[in-house]
Amino acid sequence: MGHRWEPMLDELVRSRYPRLLMRALMLTGSHADAEDLVQEALVASFSGGARFSSLGEAEHYVRRAIASRSVDRARRAARSRTAERRLAALAVHPTEIELPGLTRQVVDALATLPPQIRACVVLRHLEDLSVRETSDALGVSEGAVKRYTSDGVRALNAILGTVPPSGEPVLLTTTEVHGGA
Template identity: 45%
Template sequence: MTHWRGVLDEMVRERRSALVAYACLFVVDRRDAEDLVHEAIVRTFSRPRAVTEIHAAEGYVRQAIRTVFLDQTRSRRTWLGRAHLFEPAPSAPGAEDAASATADVGAALRVLSPRERACVVLRYFDDLPVSEIAAALLISEGAVKRYLSDGTGKLRTTLQVVEPDGPDEFESVRVSDLGRNAR
């Protein structure tokens, strides 16, 4: 067995669950994430690579996960633009569905557009700077900043905890402290 195959086998055995968890940040659904990881592994190792360590192989696969996700998003967008030619558009989900969504990160990520989701995941999960995100997604730094701003704004709105009806005890202390300092 060639060395890259051994690295591939070891990476799949040891890091598969971490790769699926990473892909879940992009697609949210676990089955879709597993498909995404599978496609990324196939794309990465469809030809022999000079990869000698598991961490380098995982880096290649993570890059491929991002690329496959963006490729699928573009294809889906193209298809949706032409789908009306083949069948009637499905009805839009009702307000009841939106109101019953739970306020967790998975649901919040579904609210984001694919570009916003990719930028948010790369910035806050992979801790990449704006310049590297722009290079990875082949967009300008200004576009990355805009997607991050829009995405984090949507996440704040979606993940916002409902305040209790009465004033917060810390808030009332701060207000009273301000009153004392003014005297």
């Protein structure tokens, strides 16, 4: 059974989507982000059983939702950047880090990576989490996990000089420490 607002939503998307997308594009600067923003605004505007009396009223409401969601996104991004800068500014004291199976050189190299890249490398290669599990744990897309992990491993290989002659990078793994005989 359909909802009373569905015809209004269909008409709005059919006739006004390009204008809504252009507004979002001006706010985001990215076509993909603009499409996501319009979708979020449409869902927010119509998910509560919207009761618009005209197409113009519905468009106006969605345009306001696009603007407010754009501001919310910018605020979240700014908070995230501030938190990342604060984390990056924290002094890392290698003497305080005890990770069995990792050499001091690897620990020091990890400390040079930006926080999000470091987190992806550690979760993927040291904690052996899948891309999906890492994505869920960090609240980023699976594509971002893959990119950050690749960038991190590449940086670590450059720092550690661990790219063999074949050109294939060496993967980061822990070694089990056994008592001597």
